[in-house]
Amino acid sequence: MIELIDLRKVFRTPTGTIAALDGISLTVPDGEIHGIVGPSGAGKSTLIRCLTLLERPTSGSVLIDGTDMAALPARQLRQGRQRIGMVFQAGNLFDSRNALNNVAYPLVVTGTKKSAARARAQELLDLVGLGDRADSYPAQLSGGQRQRVGIARALAGNPSVLLCDEPSSALDWATTRQVLEVIKRVNQAIGITVLIITHEMAVVRQVCDSVSLLAKGKIEQRGPLGEVVTDYGSQLARDLIPLATAPVGAARAQLEVSFSSADFSIREVLRLLADLGSDTAIETGTIETLAGQRVGRFQIDVDQDSRERVVAQLQAAGLHVATPEAPPDLLADQGEEAQP
Ligand SMILES: Nc1ncnc2c1ncn2[C@@H]1O[C@H](COP(=O)(O)OP(=O)(O)OP(=O)(O)O)[C@@H](O)[C@H]1O
Ligand SMILES: [Mg+2]
Incomplete structure (x- = not known):
């Protein structure tokens, strides 16, 4: 479960301060897929960085399964971060390692025996539908396949939360659908809680159970998909069911x-x-x-x-x-x- 409590992040710039996150409170229950959408500059990347504590929040709490990440001292924070699997925009794989070794890498560096790490990596590649591409190097994989290896790697340390930062922005729609299918399959297979940051409403439509609209550092609207879509006239209801333009x-x-x-x-x-x-x-x-x-x-x-x-x-x-x-x-x- 992810809980954000009155999360604030204020940046100081030479011209003044910017409240990139202005009091965000949000709960994502276990096993749910939650989407965060918002226009450019809304604070999406800042939110992801605060969730992983790459950026220290100015105030407020980030609770993962009840543990306040922001309150952890540095050494425990490293362990705490293992509860979070991170999927990046463009996969971020090591070019010099094959798919299996990319997935096994986080396990090996945290001290898992090589044979056990490789067995686990093979299991995860099977889960994302790439069991037969274990020997392929990133350059030999398509963008969507690399993204799926990235998902498998994010799952290696058995996290309870998967954070996906614009997981599909570098992909065409057919490939995006495949990657989203894999996220859904993983969610159903292991019950992991998923948070997807995206600027694409189509992503929300396809996989999310619930959604928040972030604007100017605040959550403007949120709820289960079935509820926001029938909050007729609201921004999310309009964005979820876009209309083609018509002549006036x-x-x-x-x-x-x-x-x-x-x-x-x-x-x-x-x-x-x-x-x-x-x-x-x-x-x-x-x-x-x-x-x-x-x-x-x-x-x-x-x-x-x-x-x-x-x-x-x-x-x-x-x-x-x-x-x-x-x-x-x-x-x-x-x-x-x-x-x-
Ligand atoms: N390190 C920083 N120093 C100063 N201001 C920052 C910093 N990082 C982000 N900001 C500001 O905080 C606000 C939110 O930025 P953020 O990158 O989180 O937006 P975003 O929703 O991810 O946008 P995009 O969709 O364009 O990636 C912006 O006004 C941005 O200029
Ligand atoms: Mg961003």
Whole structure:
């Protein structure tokens, strides 16, 4: 279990201080896969560095299985870190060692007998689906395979927590899916708690049980996937079910309609939308299965004059209706304002 309690990290710069983490409290229960998403500068890397104590938090606690990592003296911290397996962005393997020896390495340096370390490494390579590539060197493996060796190596010391920092950012989507499948398989096979830092919502959709949205050093929204996705109109609900862009007709109003199969059948929703009349048009929409439920979002376009009537009609039927927001400015930097 991972528990963060009021975690703060303040950087001093010549122009003032930056609160990169501004009071983060978060619990990830045993065996859960939790995603942390956030825009550039939100504090994701700082959070990972504080979790592994590569960076000392300014205040607050990092508890792994109840042990406060930040309170451990240096020597015990080295042992404490063994509870954490770390998967890096680009695998970070030794080029001069084959897959088996890369995985065995952390065991050998902590004093495990070579034969036992190699046997364990072979087991782990089997677990990530690379049992037959033990002799291959990193240069002979694809990016996704190297990442899977990295996962096997992270598991070598039997950690109770696996931290994945942007595990897929160097991979194409098909390979990303494979790597995520492996993370899921490992999670199910050994019940390890997983924290994935990512800027890709698709990663969250595919493997996470729960998610937190980090922005400007604070957690803005969090919850199990099934809950945040039906918190209609919230940032995470929108990001989890993205809509394709649609043209905006002049002198017409846009409305966003959201629903989940817990409340409606898709047939019902489509019938409701079709019955709105000829002064409305469905511009774009999506229906997906997320956390075991069907969820959908449609953008419809109505005559300004009919807006009020249409909103009332949809709301009376029990659908969630909102006015779509302008797309966020993705290039806006989140952490630049220094406080003197
Ligand atoms: N060593 C440091 N000294 C000063 N400021 C820092 C330091 N490290 C990070 N920051 C600042 O803290 C804030 C959060 O940075 P961080 O690297 O954690 O963001 P991030 O969410 O990982 O962004 P990205 O997605 O771009 O990697 C930023 O404003 C950054 O400039
Ligand atoms: Mg980062």
